Amino acid sequence: MAEPLALAVDLGGTELRAAAVAKGGRFLAQAGMATDAAGGPERVVEQIVALLDDVRSRVPGAEILGLGVGAPGPLDPIAGIAIAPPTLKGWRDVPLARILGDRLSMPVRVENDANAAALGEWRYGAGRGLRSIVFVTVSTGIGGGVVADGRILHGRRGLAAEIGHMTITERGGPCFCGATGCFEAVASGSALGWSATAATRPGDGSRLRALAEDGPVTARHVVAAAREGDSQALALLAEEARWLGIGFTNLLHLYSPEAIVVGGGLSAALDLMEAGIARTIADRAMPAYRDVPVVPAGLGGQAGLAGAASLVLDPG
Amino acid sequence: MAEPLALAVDLGGTELRAAAVAKGGRFLAQAGMATDAAGGPERVVEQIVALLDDVRSRVPGAEILGLGVGAPGPLDPIAGIAIAPPTLKGWRDVPLARILGDRLSMPVRVENDANAAALGEWRYGAGRGLRSIVFVTVSTGIGGGVVADGRILHGRRGLAAEIGHMTITERGGPCFCGATGCFEAVASGSALGWSATAATRPGDGSRLRALAEDGPVTARHVVAAAREGDSQALALLAEEARWLGIGFTNLLHLYSPEAIVVGGGLSAALDLMEAGIARTIADRAMPAYRDVPVVPAGLGGQAGLAGAASLVLDPG
Numbered sequence: 001m002a003e004p005l006a007l008a009v010d011l012g013g014t015e016l017r018a019a020a021v022a023k024g025g026r027f028l029a030q031a032g033m034a035t036d037a038a039g040g041p042e043r044v045v046e047q048i049v050a051l052l053d054d055v056r057s058r059v060p061g062a063e064i065l066g067l068g069v070g071a072p073g074p075l076d077p078i079a080g081i082a083i084a085p086p087t088l089k090g091w092r093d094v095p096l097a098r099i100l101g102d103r104l105s106m107p108v109r110v111e112n113d114a115n116a117a118a119l120g121e122w123r124y125g126a127g128r129g130l131r132s133i134v135f136v137t138v139s140t141g142i143g144g145g146v147v148a149d150g151r152i153l154h155g156r157r158g159l160a161a162e163i164g165h166m167t168i169t170e171r172g173g174p175c176f177c178g179a180t181g182c183f184e185a186v187a188s189g190s191a192l193g194w195s196a197t198a199a200t201r202p203g204d205g206s207r208l209r210a211l212a213e214d215g216p217v218t219a220r221h222v223v224a225a226a227r228e229g230d231s232q233a234l235a236l237l238a239e240e241a242r243w244l245g246i247g248f249t250n251l252l253h254l255y256s257p258e259a260i261v262v263g264g265g266l267s268a269a270l271d272l273m274e275a276g277i278a279r280t281i282a283d284r285a286m287p288a289y290r291d292v293p294v295v296p297a298g299l300g301g302q303a304g305l306a307g308a309a310s311l312v313l314d315p316g
Numbered sequence: 317m318a319e320p321l322a323l324a325v326d327l328g329g330t331e332l333r334a335a336a337v338a339k340g341g342r343f344l345a346q347a348g349m350a351t352d353a354a355g356g357p358e359r360v361v362e363q364i365v366a367l368l369d370d371v372r373s374r375v376p377g378a379e380i381l382g383l384g385v386g387a388p389g390p391l392d393p394i395a396g397i398a399i400a401p402p403t404l405k406g407w408r409d410v411p412l413a414r415i416l417g418d419r420l421s422m423p424v425r426v427e428n429d430a431n432a433a434a435l436g437e438w439r440y441g442a443g444r445g446l447r448s449i450v451f452v453t454v455s456t457g458i459g460g461g462v463v464a465d466g467r468i469l470h471g472r473r474g475l476a477a478e479i480g481h482m483t484i485t486e487r488g489g490p491c492f493c494g495a496t497g498c499f500e501a502v503a504s505g506s507a508l509g510w511s512a513t514a515a516t517r518p519g520d521g522s523r524l525r526a527l528a529e530d531g532p533v534t535a536r537h538v539v540a541a542a543r544e545g546d547s548q549a550l551a552l553l554a555e556e557a558r559w560l561g562i563g564f565t566n567l568l569h570l571y572s573p574e575a576i577v578v579g580g581g582l583s584a585a586l587d588l589m590e591a592g593i594a595r596t597i598a599d600r601a602m603p604a605y606r607d608v609p610v611v612p613a614g615l616g617g618q619a620g621l622a623g624a625a626s627l628v629l630d631p632g
Contacts, residue, residue: 167484286478
């Protein structure tokens with residue numbers, strides 16, 4: 001007797017992935033390809049169908065409960081519509097759930113990619129068993145999703161938890177979004193790279209520029225140098241930890257989660273920053289919020305697929 | 317046949333109020349007295365029982381569905397426990413719901429006062445019919461409550477939506493909470509009064525100091541002078557509107573409500589600030605959030621009592 005399972009799709013602007021996932025978030029089969037974003041929605045739907053055919057062929061006879069899709073926001077999860085994802089040019093109000101449901105003849109649920117990752121970590125990863133978590137990805141930008149009182153926080157048009165764009169400071173350059181002082185503009189991996197680049201010069205003999213081969217310094221170089229004990233890199237990471245601590249304190253006060261779960265590229269350096277983050281939270285958070293743990297995500301790049309599957313496996 | 321109704325209590329650090337409320341938020345009877353906070357929980361419970369006796373005597377034969385209580389946070393709404401309200405000295409982990417339930421032999425639900433007011437505005441006031449609102453009170457401090465996707469946002473221990481204490485700036489003096497740069501520290505009515513006091517001097521001939529009889533200038537004086545067209549007061553309110561706009565933009569990005577409902581003393585001046593608030597939101601919010609209305613609260617000082625009643629009249 002084949003066990004029931006969900007199909008899952010993680011639709012990114014550059015990468016398209018699909019999986020068959022069983023209860024508990026166990027991956028049974030997986031496939032991926034580059035997203036042909038320039039081909040438009042019709043072409044990408046064909047890619048999704050082909051990937052799912054591939055995945056299904058590897059779980060013959062399985063009872064498929066439905067399909068869950070994580071896709072770039074803004075996205076209306078109730079209507080199942082991709083509103084206007086900046087990473088998918090030319091997509092505007094695409095009724096993704098309906099199109100895929102018609103093509104595949106199965107129930108389809110969609111969720112924005114950040115919420116899907118939050119769901120994955122909540123159901124199967126670092127947030128398992130909790131009622132409320134904030135999931136934060138810190139990489140090129142800062143994004144996230146919130147599980148509050150046992151369900152994902154949607155708000156109007158599913159647009160809640162745009163946490164990278166809360167204003168926290170007057171400092172830093174203009175944000176990608178057009179405003180200034182956004183959490184993302186001062187605390188993302190990109191911001192860390194800019195700070196490191198501004199703090200050094202080509203040929204200055206610094207470890208950071210050596211690792212960057214005298215080009216612009218990235219967050220990755222900062223983390224690598226810090227692991228070697230480079231004091232300049234450690235100071236930059238201390239400042240990064242302070243910014244993260246300020247943003248996380250806001251998230252504690254605003255959402256009161258039982259844990260802050262940190263994913264994204266920079267979460268690989270969480271061990272180097274956790275003391276600094278904890279110190280900032282202890283300094284700034286009100287007493288009742290200070291003992292909430294900040295923990296690394298458990299599923300890495302699989303969180304989005306796992307969460308997409310959970311839309312079908314653990315709905316509600 | 318008497319209509320079913322709820323009893324409601326609004327327990328404040330200085331004022332204690334009770335009401336009998338029918339479906340739709342209609343007040344049938346009301347009573348109040350000064351809170352004998354120094355008398356401790358036992359004494360305040362006696363006061364509540366006496367007030368409710370008074371209220372019930374004025375709706376003879378009514379079918380009482382239960383009691384809803386709004387009380388100062390931090391408060392655990394699930395367990396019904398007042399954790400350590402700063403305005404009620406000596407209260408620590410008081411099981412208010414159980415004590416009152418035992419005394420009154422009826423179902424009792426409690427909610428923190430800010431959430432109760434948010435519920436009142438959502439069920440019966442400016443947020444009626446919406447799925448998601450953020451209720452913000454701007455007075456001495458800044459507080460609020462969030463209704464998200466059709467229910468109050470609680471989070472761990474009911475501590476979500478401590479919106480006055482999100483960091484938004486490096487400016488301003490230290491906040492009451494010990495941190496710096498809190499929304500409350502730069503945008504509350506108190507902060508507006510401090511700014512006005514700092515911008516003037518006793519005997520300087522300003523309208524603000526004249527209204528303040530050369531004492532410290534308060535938010536109330538600023539609003540009064542602005543209504544007379546005083547340019548200094550209008551400039552101070554413009555700056556206040558800018559701070560509110562920055563904070564509200566964060567609330568849009570974080571909770572994605574369908575409306576921001578503004579209560580508290582300073583909401584009486586919302587008409588003078590709404591253009592400035594709207595301009596700041598248009599400047600800083602991402603496009604999908606810009607058309608969300610900022611509206612004045614509809615129930616004034618009754619919101620907390622109405623919301624407490626809604627815990628019984630419209631649970632879930």
